[in-house]
Amino acid sequence: MNIERQEIEKLATLARIAIDDSTINEVSQRLSSVLDLVDQLQAVNTEGVEAMSHPMQATQRLREDEVTEINQREAFQAIAPETEDGLFLVPKVIE
Amino acid sequence: MHNLTIAELIKGLQSKEFSSVELTQHFLNRIGSLNPAYNAVITVTAEQALKAAAEADMRLAAGNAPALCGVPILHKDIFCTNGVRTSCGSKMLDNFIPPYNATVVENFEQAGAVVLGKTNMDEFAMGSSNETSFYGPVKNPWATDCVPGGSSGGSAAAVAARLAPGATATDTGGSIRQPAALCGISGIKPTYGRVSRWGMVAFASSLDQGGPMARTAEDCALLLNCMASYDDKDSTCIDREVPDYTATLDGSVKGLRIGVPKEYFSEGLDAGIEKAVRAALANLEAQGAELVEISLPNSGLSVPAYYVIAPAEASANLSRFDGSRYGYRCEGPKDLQDMYSRSRSEGFGKEVQRRILIGTYCLSAGYYDAYYGKAQQVRKLIQQDFDRAFESVDLIMGPTCPSPAFKFGAKSDDPVAMYLEDIYTVATNLAGLPGMSIPCGMADNKPVGLQIIGTYFDEARMLNVAHQYQQATDWHDLAPEGVAS
Numbered sequence: 001m002n003i004e005r006q007e008i009e010k011l012a013t014l015a016r017i018a019i020d021d022s023t024i025n026e027v028s029q030r031l032s033s034v035l036d037l038v039d040q041l042q043a044v045n046t047e048g049v050e051a052m053s054h055p056m057q058a059t060q061r062l063r064e065d066e067v068t069e070i071n072q073r074e075a076f077q078a079i080a081p082e083t084e085d086g087l088f089l090v091p092k093v094i095e
Numbered sequence: 096m097h098n099l100t101i102a103e104l105i106k107g108l109q110s111k112e113f114s115s116v117e118l119t120q121h122f123l124n125r126i127g128s129l130n131p132a133y134n135a136v137i138t139v140t141a142e143q144a145l146k147a148a149a150e151a152d153m154r155l156a157a158g159n160a161p162a163l164c165g166v167p168i169l170h171k172d173i174f175c176t177n178g179v180r181t182s183c184g185s186k187m188l189d190n191f192i193p194p195y196n197a198t199v200v201e202n203f204e205q206a207g208a209v210v211l212g213k214t215n216m217d218e219f220a221m222g223s224s225n226e227t228s229f230y231g232p233v234k235n236p237w238a239t240d241c242v243p244g245g246s247s248g249g250s251a252a253a254v255a256a257r258l259a260p261g262a263t264a265t266d267t268g269g270s271i272r273q274p275a276a277l278c279g280i281s282g283i284k285p286t287y288g289r290v291s292r293w294g295m296v297a298f299a300s301s302l303d304q305g306g307p308m309a310r311t312a313e314d315c316a317l318l319l320n321c322m323a324s325y326d327d328k329d330s331t332c333i334d335r336e337v338p339d340y341t342a343t344l345d346g347s348v349k350g351l352r353i354g355v356p357k358e359y360f361s362e363g364l365d366a367g368i369e370k371a372v373r374a375a376l377a378n379l380e381a382q383g384a385e386l387v388e389i390s391l392p393n394s395g396l397s398v399p400a401y402y403v404i405a406p407a408e409a410s411a412n413l414s415r416f417d418g419s420r421y422g423y424r425c426e427g428p429k430d431l432q433d434m435y436s437r438s439r440s441e442g443f444g445k446e447v448q449r450r451i452l453i454g455t456y457c458l459s460a461g462y463y464d465a466y467y468g469k470a471q472q473v474r475k476l477i478q479q480d481f482d483r484a485f486e487s488v489d490l491i492m493g494p495t496c497p498s499p500a501f502k503f504g505a506k507s508d509d510p511v512a513m514y515l516e517d518i519y520t521v522a523t524n525l526a527g528l529p530g531m532s533i534p535c536g537m538a539d540n541k542p543v544g545l546q547i548i549g550t551y552f553d554e555a556r557m558l559n560v561a562h563q564y565q566q567a568t569d570w571h572d573l574a575p576e577g578v579a580s
Contacts, residue, residue: 008452015410015455016417017448018436027452030510034453037511040399041469044476051471052478053301055287055527056551060330075194081424088420091428 003028003035096121097257098579101166101314104260108155108165115155115165119148119209122167126211126258129578132239135252137172137230138180139212147209154207163321164207169262171250172213173220174200174305175294183296184218184228184246187416187423187442197294198326199263199305206321211259215249218444219413220270220298222246223516226507227446235278236575237541241500244274244516250308251278256578261309261318265295267302268401269496269520272532275308276495276544279534279573281561282308283315286552287527288333291326299408300331302401302524311571312533312561316340319554335552343555344562349383351560352488358394359493359519359546367538372494375535375545378567379492379560387488391480396473397522402514403457403470404525409447410454416442449510478526485550490560494519495532495544519546529554533561534570542573 008028012019019027073086082089096118099107107113123141130136144167151165175181175193177200182188196204203210218227225233225248235243236256243252247264251274254262264271266284275282283306290305297303307318323337355376360369380386418424418438425441428434440448457466484491497518506513523530528548535545545564549557565571 003456011452011455011459012436014459015451016414016432016435016439017443017451018440027449030449031452031456033509033511034402034449034514035456037514038399038403038457038466038470041396041403041473042465044396044469044473046469046472046476049472049475051468052475053471054331055478056333058288058331058333063327072194076420079190079192079194079421081418081421090419091430091434093431 002032097125099260100311101260101309101317104166105163105317109160111155115148115151115209116145118165119144119167119211122211122259129256130258133234133236133252133256134231135215135233135249135256135258136169136212137182137215137249140179140210144209144211151207151209161205161207163203163317165209166261167209167211167259168203169211169214169250169253169259170200171216171247171262171264173216173265173296174263175296176200176210176213179213181213181296182229183220184216184230185443185447186229189229189423191422193294195294198291198324198328199295199322202321202324208321214253214262217246217248218447219296219409220246220265220267221409221446221450223269223273223513224506225249226503227444229444232503235500236578237279238500241502241541242277244277244500246270247308248274251275251280251282254278254280254308254310255575257574261307261314263305263322264308265303265305266524266530267298268405268524269517271306271308272495272520272530272544272546273516275532277500277542279542279570280308280310281312281315281531281533281571282306283319283531283554283557284523284529285319285323285554286529288331289323289529289552289554291324291329291332293326293328297412299405300412301408302405304524312558312565313341313344316344316558316562319558338555340555340558343559346559347383348379348560348563351384351490352387353379353384354387354389354484354488354491356389356391356394356484356491356493358391363497363518364494365498365538368494368496368498368543371536371538371543372545375564376492379564382563382567389484389488389491391484391522393473393476393480394522397477397525398514398518400470400473400477400525401517401521402453403466404474406450406454407457407467408454410451410458413447413451446510474525477522481526481528490557491548493546495546496520499538499541499543523548527551529557531557531561533564534573535568536570
């Protein structure tokens, strides 16, 4: 299996990972070898088999709608790259 | 003192043979002098440790000491520690100081344990050799030109080198059992849902599970007593009483039915490993257990299914690292997209990026059913294999890994060869079953691990059998050269 350059570029955009032009071939080769491995799954007959997401069939629990967390904005913003007036700062989005 | 087990240390502390401050200082000294050779510990919290040890001594003196009072341990750097950097082995989190403790960390604090520091690991727990850590590889104390296994390689090497008597670890596809095997120690991955994942940096949420590492099964039982708990903050945690795992260690193995899967002894298994594992099984048979050949016909599909599910979940989990709120942000981003993509490509290492891309591919439009959906169905088939096997046996045993510790670089250029390191371990994660590895011999002068797989929530029985094996053998007492003295 071979992944085309175009597809790698699309994946890189979806995953928000910048891939250097010079490494695209290497990335493509390595992804292809992993996909060859996982493609063994395609040969398995799974007709009627239920997909498994939790071993104990657990479902999301519900709880009372009560406030359980205290506001810790300062603690969380103390470790942020950039903040201003209690807000997380990112580069300008609208010109 | 570093050759004593946790059980012995607890006795020594309670009978005032030594104080926790003395013990803590002793291990800190060992970390200072020996760790540079292994790179197993990446953060040392000496000041906090000595303070906690002094408090533990007061509680010991007052006679109201909790279970692990004054016992020094190390935490894998995947567990959030309030005020102490939690890097997950990544440049992305090199500057991350959590404002809270993981539930596991909190449990150990409640039990009076003293935290010496944090251990090295494969970046975001993605690796089987510890070569993907941003902080450099951990060296195997048995052969420093070889890998310690991964991803909990730092915890495993630290326990093997007696830098701490026990450590926390996590296992998504074998990350407790494989390094435990390669470093000649004991480690248990409990049933999915037994240990809280809250505050444990997420890799693949439907597979990740924390567990302890120590030199003996008895010590693992002592640590698991404290580590396992029901936690409201982890919605996948199972509300079930935690038994006292030490209470049942002494039971006989007479009449125990041990399933030996023929698929775990097929081609690709190192001859020295097979010999050691067969000898261990014979030992248990001599103690009165019965060996039953079983088949897990879908075993061969576990690695392919795992390498769809784990990267898919990782790609979703790791989308939170975008340079906005915490962690690494690139220099001078020209716009928001540039900040996201450069922070991620500069902050994540190659293997992490590769898994994010694979996961993104498997989840992308048009491929979801063919990959993720299919893998979740195969996962069910693997679970059914185990369900059938456990109808006729109590435990399943076989090798933990196909070969002993390998040399640095031997598999790092070939992701598929590295992934096959997990061939005997990933199935239990996919099924959510508990798995354990204990030392059972040597091959090529390196330790061999015996894997013990139990049915859901049967950790007590696994620890019991492991303990009985360790009462009859002394593989767990062996130490790498220069470490015991």
